[in-house]
Amino acid sequence: MKCKGDFSTKGIDMKHKLHRLLSRLAIASALATGVAGTALAQEVKIGVVLSNTGTFAFVGAPVINAIKLAYEELIAANYFGNTKVTLLVEDNRSDRAEAITLINRMATRDQVSIIIGPVSTGEAMAAAPVAVDLKVPLFTTATSPDVLKAGPWIFKSTETAEQFMQPLGNYVVQKAKPKSCFYVFIRDNEGYVRQKNVLRDTIAAGGIATVGDESILAADSDFTALATKMVSSKADCVYVGTPPEQGANIVLQARQAGLPASTLLVGNTGMGSDRYLKAGGKAVEGTVFPAEFVPTGVNEMGRKFITAYTKKYNMAPDSWAGVGYSMMLITANAIKTAGPNPSRDAVRAAMAKTNKLPVVIGQGTFTLDNDRIPSFGAAVLTIKDGKFVQP
Structure with missing residues (x-):
């Protein structure tokens, strides 16, 4: 029965070795999962829901162009450090219902940290309560301060009337x-x-x-x-x-x-x-x-923006392009200020504290007061010989 006994001993030994191997694999897998989880946690997504077509495309199209330009420049400058920041852009076609649908999708499926948009006051008034319910910061170009009444998750880039x-x-x-x-x-x-x-x-x-x-x-x-x-x-x-x-x-x-x-x-x-x-x-x-934007540039940043935008899109930026570029800078500052692996609430809190941030609109700096009303100082322009100039 020696043969039978030897077989039994070897079987037990093999089981121990297999158990140790599986344990090592489990530990390695857990470590790998932890690393992957950390990497995923370090990714921040910025959603953009703006009118690239329809009635309000005159705002949405240049704002989107400028946001993309600013994003590319920030990435090239390694502004966010080890945090991976991605940009998701969608066209709500100047439609309120579509804006709500896209905001829902970005907040729940895509898990964005903040959403830039929508364009008009009407769209924003409809979408703001949704963003508040989802607890996702919403940064709109709407002019009416009434949009802010929906709650502390709502921000606007334009001054009041x-x-x-x-x-x-x-x-x-x-x-x-x-x-x-x-x-x-x-x-x-x-x-x-x-x-x-x-x-x-x-x-x-x-x-x-x-x-x-x-x-x-x-x-x-x-x-x-x-x-x-x-x-x-x-x-x-x-x-x-x-x-x-x-x-x-x-x-x-x-x-x-x-x-x-x-x-x-x-x-x-x-x-x-x-x-x-x-x-x-x-x-x-x-x-x-x-x-909001002076065509000659209010500061050195503004003049560089005009050059870069003109080179990229083969046209000079209009006022809304200046707004879009500034909105991306403001959003980026909030993400960076919120710290590594920021929660939506941390991004919201950082947005609310925006103070004298260098931008290309108004007099060159952007501030939100305690009621989240922005101030930067708009200018009066006129059209002369087919160009926008200061009177």
Whole structure:
């Protein structure tokens, strides 16, 4: 039975060796999993949900371009160190429901740490409560401060209408000095309504009469009756608060109806888009409007941005491109400030503490106050010889 006994002993020995081998493999696997887990934990994802098509693409397209440029520069400079940062970009097609769907997906499936977007006040008002429920920071270009009321997870890159429309109104009163003004604005977007109201009240306080206050829809395109009413009012100042192509269309139809070349044209920030220039041509010469970005660059960073953007996209950046570039810098600063392996709450807290951060818009620095209202100092620009310049 020796043979049987030897076989039994060897079998036990083999079992011990196999057990030790499996133990080593398990430990190695656990260590590998731990390393992989750490690597994954060090990855931060930035979601971008903006209108690359549709009504608000005049904002979304240049903002996306500038975000991508800033992201590439930050990665090349190793700004984030050992933290891997990826950028996920989606087009919500200027649609509120699509914005909500994409924000849901990015927050739950993609596990992004922060979302840049959406564009308009209407989209942001619809999406903000969703972001708050999901506890993901949302950084929008919406102008109305009402979007911030949804909760502490919401941030905006643009100043309030009071901050940038009052200086425009003061310019009209003190420099242009018209006798009366006719106002046209879209009523299906709260941000546009608020901008018009602030400007109208500022100008009226300066003694300039309001001779027309007409609302339209963002989808409207036939302004024959409106143009006749504008010309009949004999206003020597006309404010157009609409998306850029629509605004240019209104001006063109008003010119055809007999609006004098001497009439002062006043617009909102959208008139700082190349789309306004292309659609309106010579008819929109002389338009004055508020702008976040000075075409010549407010600082050295701004001048380098203009050069880099022009080289990459074969066109000069407009005001919204400056906003997009700055938004990426602000987002990157929050991620870095939040520390290694940051939670969404840490990123949110870091965003809220943004103070005098160098950017390319306004006067060159960006600050959020205790109510998350941004300040940077908008400028007044005009169109001269087909270019955006300071008056």
